[in-house]
Amino acid sequence: MNPNLRILVSNDDGIDAPGIFALVTALRSVGHVDVVAPMTQQSAVGHALTVALPLRAIRRERQGLPFGWGVSGTPADCIKLGTQHLLDAQPDLVVSGINHGRNTAVSLIYSGTVSAATEAAVLGIPSIAISLDDVSDEADFSAAALVAQWITPIVAERGLPRGVLLNVNVPRLPASEIRGIRVAPQGESYWNDIYERRLDPMGRPYYWLSGEHVLVGPKESDDGLLSDGYVTLTPVHYRLTEEPMLATMRGWGIESENGLLGSLSATGPAQANR
């Protein structure tokens, strides 16, 4: 245990969730742990920030002992407010999780767990998101806690490039049955969403989301390898320019230095359609 290694832990399932308790317990053998996490469950919040409301921060206990700060906001809010106001010193590392459910493939864009790590990366702090492939109430976080305890000092030692975070997924298996550890790219997938239409007691319709995650490919990705029983490690960035399309679009002849009105008349739809 290195008391000079300051680790900020957050999550999106809320400060009272079992996953963050397992994570904090595991990381206390690695370094100094501070907790700043949402007061309530924030799943599928994406990279949300609270701008229209003020934030509250309250000290919370677990099992009768001081645990950390509960914040009335999102995971990204927690990282910002924690590093700016709540902590005595800046963290060397942010670890987010352990999420109740996998965060692979397209799910990364919806994930609050990943967004806490992304916010840390934006702020220049190396970060890890860790998720367990189990959404059940009886989920066993012990193997994922071991993985967190193992990978955290490795990342602390080796670092990550600026703007890159590490996304970790752990299978729903006892530690002894997990097949191994793989570095893997993000898979390509979509949610085959079903909004179930129901009627409320007044006869008015409402819609409830459920869905199935469909992997398009490749099999050797975070999503595929996790399903095959591997712990997966995926380095993630957030540079979103589609570079090849820049050149393609420049070839469309729609750029202009002639002011807006001249440009629109020169490259309007009639022109573009030829």
Next chain:
Amino acid sequence: MNPNLRILVSNDDGIDAPGIFALVTALRSVGHVDVVAPMTQQSAVGHALTVALPLRAIRRERQGLPFGWGVSGTPADCIKLGTQHLLDAQPDLVVSGINHGRNTAVSLIYSGTVSAATEAAVLGIPSIAISLDDVSDEADFSAAALVAQWITPIVAERGLPRGVLLNVNVPRLPASEIRGIRVAPQGESYWNDIYERRLDPMGRPYYWLSGEHVLVGPKESDDGLLSDGYVTLTPVHYRLTEEPMLATMRGWGIESENGLLGSLSATGPAQANR
């Protein structure tokens, strides 16, 4: 006007915002327009989905005429629920906006306006996000509406690669003073956030977010060119693997086929630190 071109319009400022009204009015001269938008303002929601609550959808009017569906959810919810339940036919194109404020550089990861377009791209529908660089109540959306009217048929005609959306930003200038149109990469930036600490009437602290957007580079990016008076067009993807880091991490020797417990003992921190 092509009645066979079906355009779904959404936004994150809410169905009653001035920006979506300007956009819909402009696009009715381009094709058939359906509106599915959040009932309330949803700024900085990121790519959130509503999973813990049911959604409501209500028909809304504007200026005494049918306008579209208001949904009790996020921009991404609107695209999913609209395409699955509310619309008579699938849209050929999704256009999100006109946002009250720029969406450039790192702001893309927080933007609800962009998330509606991203959700469409996930579903395989070409999409455009459009934002005006003006957060004031008196914002004039007329130049941005002209830009939407110009670019929408171009994208409908030429298409976009699967998984790519077009992010458009319009300067806060009269149309006659806009310098031109540029295809531009996403800039690199951060928010120099300040949480102002205040005390409520009971003497308890609360924190309110405000901040300044700082462009790291390059000047020839969405953010820089917008500030220079150009309309910017940025093709955006959401493939998040940091490819070079895959090879680097494989070189760390932490992959394993020996089960989890064997792997952790062989590649623990002591080993990794050598």
